[in-house]
Amino acid sequence: MLFRGMRYATILQPGQVWISPNDRTLRRVIIDVFKSRVLYRMGSEPADAPPNAQSRSEFRRWIAENQAELADQDVEAGQKVSPSAELGKRIRALRQAAGLTQQQLADAVEVSRAAVAFWETGREGSINKHLTALCEALGVGEDTLLNGLAEERIETTLSPDEADLIALYRMLSPSRKLSAQKWLERQTNQHEAGEG
Numbered sequence: 422m423l424f425r426g427m428r429y430a431t432i433l434q435p436g437q438v439w440i441s442p443n444d445r446t447l448r449r450v451i452i453d454v455f456k457s458r459v460l461y462r463m464g465s466e467p468a469d470a471p472p473n474a475q476s477r478s479e480f481r482r483w484i485a486e487n488q489a490e491l492a493d494q495d496v497e498a499g500q501k502v503s504p505s506a507e508l509g510k511r512i513r514a515l516r517q518a519a520g521l522t523q524q525q526l527a528d529a530v531e532v533s534r535a536a537v538a539f540w541e542t543g544r545e546g547s548i549n550k551h552l553t554a555l556c557e558a559l560g561v562g563e564d565t566l567l568n569g570l571a572e573e574r575i576e577t578t579l580s581p582d583e584a585d586l587i588a589l590y591r592m593l594s595p596s597r598k599l600s601a602q603k604w605l606e607r608q609t610n611q612h613e614a615g616e617g
Contacts, residue, residue, distance in 0.1 A: 432514050433459055433477060434507055440464075441487035448492075449483070454510070457610070478602050506543035511566060513541040515559045520578075529558035 433454045441447035448464025452472050459480040460472040475483070483489065516526050516537075523541070527534040530551050540548050548555070556563050579587070590601060 432511055433480060434510065438464070438492050439484060439489040440492040441489045443488060447487050447489065449480075449489070457606070476606055478606060479599075482599070482602070508548075508567070509541045509543035512537075512555070512559070515561060515566070516541075519559055521558070526555075526558055530554045 433451060435451050435453050437451045439449045449461045452460040457476055458474050459477055460474050462470055462472055523537040524534045527537045532551060556566055
């Protein structure tokens, strides 16, 4: 039996300014986003201060715990990333959040897998004529895809073991959740290193 649920994909991008509505001094500006790390500076730090670093999951946890909202875009912080590269990152993040491979997305949009890889590496190619099909396949609106709205509801199907893991995770204290996330991140990194 499969369980259906909803999850949120928070798309992190350079230049985003996240602020806690409960404490306006809790402000983070994303400088850059990598495969497993987010570089950011606190809102009170000067632009040339050395960046802080956290894993993507730690940064997302900070957003959730502080109920932080995407408040603004710091143009200077996100300057080094081209709009095409940002769009490519969004396509990849949304594809992964939807649980699709590049080939599955390519089949849904009726393009080659190479075209999807081309888009995800920031080379737009013929993306405009496939925009509607791409949005449908990813389950998002055009504004979300093109403008990078921070959250989009993505329907996902959970297997029984995934549903069990989520239920167990929700029973943990915040410190135990952090430990579990770090353990899973280490396992994933070890798995990726073993394959590469």
